[in-house]
Amino acid sequence: MACIRWCAMALAMAAVPAYAQQPDTAKLREEIKQLQQRLDELEKKQQETENTAVQAAQQASSRPQSESALNPAVSAILNGVYGNLQRDPDTYRLNGFVPTLGDVQPPKRGLSLGESELGFMANVDHLFRGTLIASISPDNDAIEVEEGYIQTLALSHGFTVKAGRFFSGIGYQNQIHAHAWDFTDAPLAMKAFLGGQLNEDGVQVKWVAPLTAVYVDLGAEFGRGRAFPASDRNKNGFGSSNLFGHVGGDIGTDYFWQTGLSYYSTSPQDRVYTDLDSTGTSVDNSFSGTSKLWVLDGILKWAPDGNATYRSLKIQGEYFHRKESGTLTYDTAGASLGAMTDSYASRQSGWYAQAVYQFMPAWRVGYRYDQLNAGTTTLGLVDSGALTAADFPILGAYNPKRHTAMVDWSPSEFSRIRLQVARDYARQGEPDNQIFLQYIVSLGAHGAHKF
Amino acid sequence: MRIFFGFLVFLLPFKVFALNVFACEPEWASLAQELGGDKVSAFAATTAKQDPHRIEARPSLIARIRGADLVICSGSELEIGWLPLLFTQSGNDRIQLGSPGYIEASQYVVKLEVPRVVDRALGDVHPAGNPHIHLDPRNIQRVADAVSGRLAEIDPGNADFYRQRADSFRDRWQTAIKRWQQEAAPLKGVAIVVYHKDFSYFINWASMREVGSLEPKPGIPPTPSHLAELVEQMKRNPAKVIVYSAYNNPGAAQFLSERATIPTVMMPFTVGGTDRAKDLFGLFDDTIERLLKTVK
Numbered sequence: 001m002a003c004i005r006w007c008a009m010a011l012a013m014a015a016v017p018a019y020a021q022q023p024d025t026a027k028l029r030e031e032i033k034q035l036q037q038r039l040d041e042l043e044k045k046q047q048e049t050e051n052t053a054v055q056a057a058q059q060a061s062s063r064p065q066s067e068s069a070l071n072p073a074v075s076a077i078l079n080g081v082y083g084n085l086q087r088d089p090d091t092y093r094l095n096g097f098v099p100t101l102g103d104v105q106p107p108k109r110g111l112s113l114g115e116s117e118l119g120f121m122a123n124v125d126h127l128f129r130g131t132l133i134a135s136i137s138p139d140n141d142a143i144e145v146e147e148g149y150i151q152t153l154a155l156s157h158g159f160t161v162k163a164g165r166f167f168s169g170i171g172y173q174n175q176i177h178a179h180a181w182d183f184t185d186a187p188l189a190m191k192a193f194l195g196g197q198l199n200e201d202g203v204q205v206k207w208v209a210p211l212t213a214v215y216v217d218l219g220a221e222f223g224r225g226r227a228f229p230a231s232d233r234n235k236n237g238f239g240s241s242n243l244f245g246h247v248g249g250d251i252g253t254d255y256f257w258q259t260g261l262s263y264y265s266t267s268p269q270d271r272v273y274t275d276l277d278s279t280g281t282s283v284d285n286s287f288s289g290t291s292k293l294w295v296l297d298g299i300l301k302w303a304p305d306g307n308a309t310y311r312s313l314k315i316q317g318e319y320f321h322r323k324e325s326g327t328l329t330y331d332t333a334g335a336s337l338g339a340m341t342d343s344y345a346s347r348q349s350g351w352y353a354q355a356v357y358q359f360m361p362a363w364r365v366g367y368r369y370d371q372l373n374a375g376t377t378t379l380g381l382v383d384s385g386a387l388t389a390a391d392f393p394i395l396g397a398y399n400p401k402r403h404t405a406m407v408d409w410s411p412s413e414f415s416r417i418r419l420q421v422a423r424d425y426a427r428q429g430e431p432d433n434q435i436f437l438q439y440i441v442s443l444g445a446h447g448a449h450k451f
Numbered sequence: 452m453r454i455f456f457g458f459l460v461f462l463l464p465f466k467v468f469a470l471n472v473f474a475c476e477p478e479w480a481s482l483a484q485e486l487g488g489d490k491v492s493a494f495a496a497t498t499a500k501q502d503p504h505r506i507e508a509r510p511s512l513i514a515r516i517r518g519a520d521l522v523i524c525s526g527s528e529l530e531i532g533w534l535p536l537l538f539t540q541s542g543n544d545r546i547q548l549g550s551p552g553y554i555e556a557s558q559y560v561v562k563l564e565v566p567r568v569v570d571r572a573l574g575d576v577h578p579a580g581n582p583h584i585h586l587d588p589r590n591i592q593r594v595a596d597a598v599s600g601r602l603a604e605i606d607p608g609n610a611d612f613y614r615q616r617a618d619s620f621r622d623r624w625q626t627a628i629k630r631w632q633q634e635a636a637p638l639k640g641v642a643i644v645v646y647h648k649d650f651s652y653f654i655n656w657a658s659m660r661e662v663g664s665l666e667p668k669p670g671i672p673p674t675p676s677h678l679a680e681l682v683e684q685m686k687r688n689p690a691k692v693i694v695y696s697a698y699n700n701p702g703a704a705q706f707l708s709e710r711a712t713i714p715t716v717m718m719p720f721t722v723g724g725t726d727r728a729k730d731l732f733g734l735f736d737d738t739i740e741r742l743l744k745t746v747k
Contacts, residue, residue: 126549129539151539158517158542208517208542215510248510253498256509301509305500308507309672310700361672412671413532414571449532451509 072122072130073445077179079114081107084435087427094192095428096374096398097348098287099273100228102195106185106424106434113138114438117146117179121445127154133177146177146199158208158217168200169219169244170262171295171318176450182314182356184420184436188370188402189320189350193293195228200240215248215258229291229322231268240266248451253306258451259298266291272332278390281336285392287344289326295319299451310361317353322346330381330391340387342380349373354404362410370402398428415441470606473516473546475524475534476503477722478585479556479594481730483523486599486616490609494519499697499724503529504575504670508536520605522546523598526555527562529582551604557582559597560590563651574668585721586653588628588735595620627732635739641746642688644681644713646673646695646704649720653738662690665703673703685711692745696720716745 083089085106092105107114119133133147149164167175173190174197186196202223209216225239226232233239241264248258270286277283296319303312328344331337354368374397381387389396402425408418422434472493474480480495487493494515497503503525506512516522516537524530538547546552562580569578584590599617603610635657643654644663647670654661663684667677685707693715695704701717708715719728719737727737 123548126547153539153547154544155542156544160540160542206542208513208540210518212514212518215514217513246510249514250509250511253500256507256511258510301507305698306498307501307505307698309502309505309698412571413575446528446531448536449505449507450536451507 070122072120075117075119075121075442075444075447077117077119077177077440077442079116079179079438079440080112081114081184082111082437083107083109085109086433087430092426093394094188094372094400094426095394096396096400097192097372097394098346099275099394100191100195101273102191102197102228104186104191104196106432107436107438115178117177119445123153124150127152129153158210160206160208162204162206163202165199165201166204168198168202168221168223168242168264169204169206170194170198170242170264170293171320172258172260172297172299172316173318174198179440179442180447180450182316182354182364182366183368183404183406184418184438185422187318187352187354187368188372188400188426189318189352192348192350192372192400193229193295193320193322198227200224200242201226202238202240213249215246218245219243225266225268228271229264229268229293229324230266231271233267233269240264250306254302254304256301256306256451257299260296262295262297264293264295270329270332273394275392275394277331277336277392278388279336283331283336284333286329286332287324287326288329289324289344291322291324293323294321301451308358310358312358314356315354316356317351319349319351321349328379328381330387337387337391340381342384342386344377344379346375346377348375348377364408364410366406366408368402368404368406370400370404372400374398396428400424400426402426413447414443415439470520470602471518473519473522475522475530476585478591478731478734479523479525479598481722482591482595483521483598483602485620485731486595486613487602488612488616490606490612491602495723499719499721499728502698504532506530506533508533508540512537513540516541516546517543519543519546519552521552521554521601523554523556523594525557525582525584527557527579527582527584528577529557551601554594554597554601556590556594556597557584559593560584560587563655564648574666575670581648581651583649584652586650586738587656588624588631589656590652591731592621592624592628595624623732627735631735631739634743638739638742638746641692641742642690644685644690644693644707646699649696650694650718657739657742662688665693665695665707678703678706681707682710685713689713692716692742694718694742697724714745716741718742 089106089108093099115135115137117133117135121131124130129151131147131149135144135146145165147166149162149166152161169175174194190196200221200223202221204219204221206217206219221242222238223240230240242262244260244262246258246260250256267290269288272284272286274282274284298317300315325345327341329339329341331339350372352368352370354366356364356366358364377395379392382389402422404420404422406418406420408416410416418438420436424432424434469490469492470487472483472491473496474483474493475496477495477499480493483491483493496512497506524534565580566576566578569576599613602613638657638659640658640660642660642662645661646665648664663681665673667674690713693704693708693713695701696718697720704715718741719725719734722728722730722734725737728734
């Protein structure tokens with residue numbers, strides 16, 4: 001650089017005497033101007049060379065030297081809870097609804113480590129993307145695959161296909177990992193109708209409509225039916241199916257919405273649950289028949305100018321409606337009054353609505369209301385007089401409900417501390433006051449901002 | 452059912468023979484429109500009032516990216532929270548990573564602030580360097596070259612048209628850069644406090660000196676204790692100006708401005724950030740003018 005300057009100056013000086021004799025200073029100026037231009041060009045060229053060199057050096061230094069360059073993105077989610085519950089969480093039940101054998105209990109009393117989550121994600125090749133998310137339960141040392149699926153990248157016309165284990169596209173919140181929920185625990189309706197959260201082993205095909213004014217998708221899932229409301233049936237073909245569709249869009253720059261409808265159907269065989277019969281004996285009862293579940297969901301988000309950094313509001317609600325019909329076998333093991341089978345039919349529903357308001361950066365408050373409607377359950381064994389309603393206490397008509405409020409603080413995008421209080425009327429006649437203090441942090445790969 | 456499909460057909464847009472460009476940020480939408488003219492229909496996924504880090508992969512964006520022929524994003528992890536989701540949800544093979552239909556603008560420029568140590572304790576750092584590359588006018592030219600090349604590749608029938616537009620843009624842009632260099636000369640060496648590290652490329656281009664940021668760490672909102680430190684720092688070494696972007700809340704900047712008696716000014720940051728920043732030319736005109744007015 002210095003050399004160029006000096007050379008140019010020397011040239012300029014050399015040029016000066018030659019023209020000094022001539023009175024035409026305009027020409028001299030022109031000459032100097034040209035030299036200046038050449039100088040600028042040279043400097044620019046040198047700058048560019050330097051830039052390229054810097055870039056090359058940067059790329060060389062950032063180029064990893066080992067195979068680890070192609071490691072998938074790895075993330076880990078840690079969460080811990082302090083629970084203060086009026087009633088023993090081990091006795092948790094939703095009166096009026098068939099127990100699901102799912103993960104529906106509230107967190108433990110006292111301090112506990114929640115499920116830790118480990119995620120690996122990467123493009124497999126130019127055709128597929130792979131995702132594996134495992135949850136590690138701290139108490140029974142079990143590792144469970146929450147999601148493990150491949151997804152197509154190379155289909156066109158709005159189609160994507162997913163295969164493996166994934167959170168089923170039933171309703172809205174079922175597809176979201178627990179660490180990204182706005183409350184510590186699942187809505188009662190998810191506990192009653194999906195056994196907490198339903199992940200299915202199956203195939204999903206989704207199509208996004210070629211529209212720009214509004215978002216429309218349609219999809220279908222076919223699965224093995226590995227968990228409630230299905231029963232793993234050990235048969236070829238499909239054990240469960242789910243059809244869904246969504247419509248969504250923006251209203252101006254401040255509002256975003258989406259609504260969806262899904263229809264899940266399965267035919268469980270010998271789906272067992274445990275209850276205390278009229279003699280006080282713990283008996284196994286089992287259901288065989290068809291189970292159909294409709295879920296209607298809606299989300300509305302607001303943020304001034306669509307900028308959720310400072311203030312935002314999210315309103316979310318889902319309505320579940322289930323119809324089951326078939327046969328119920330009482331006391332399959334013959335532990336009490338002996339096995340008996342007759343018809344079973346039920347129509348039940350439930351819903352929740354919640355609002356979460358971010359009133360300043362990092363701080364949010366939220367409220368959720370849960371309501372289940374036990375609807376009608378018709379038991380052939382009771383109608384025929386073979387047994388009484390007292391032999392099926394858990395199915396007795398009762399409408400659970402719950403109030404939940406929370407406040408959380410997220411100092412960065414990667415950490416959140418939440419305080420939640422709830423009054424839970426899940427057990428008939430035994431309301432439960434629950435307080436949870438929870439942290440959730442994420443390590444590694446940047447999380448996705450799902451709508 | 453028939454009514455339903457009839458409804459769908461009604462919603463289908465009329466077939467227009469224009470390339471659909473999906474730009475993550477308004478500056479790239481503006482550039483694509485500039486380079487593509489009426490052969491291109493550019494959509495900006497974010498506005499100047501939105502923080503491009505904090506966008507969700509919402510339904511309307513999926514609907515838009517599904518039909519995109521070309522996606523232009525800053526890259527370098529600026530859109531990492533939402534763009535990967537849009538890709539997997541799009542069902543569009545033309546715009547996936549490695550396809551001609553995807554341009555990551557920051558790959559075409561020399562990035563500043565490439566961290567030597569990457570750790571979240573340092574805030575939301577981008578391992579590949581600062582992704583807010585568009586406020587150096589020379590970078591716009593580099594990306595323009597890449598974009599016009601891609602337009603010609605994707606739409607070869609109009610390759611000559613794109614080449615002409617590219618030449619015309621280059622002429623006008625180079626002239627504008629010369630003018631801006633002269634106009635921005637008084638900014639040389641001027642000490643500046645920024646809100647977020649989204650102004651670094653301009654500072655580098657104009658040879659200004661960044662002496663602080665309102666965010667204690669990148670991506671962490673301003674805290675009272677950090678602002679108090681800045682007030683002290685400004686007493687010892689005052690900056691000449693505090694800038695924030697159209698998408699930042701002016702509160703923190705005003706707090707510091709009042710206590711340290713340093714003027715504060717809102718920057719358009721990108722196309723659409725102010726009334727004057729209607730296009731890329733207006734963006735630089737307004738940015739330089741606002742700074743000059745305040746620094747004087």
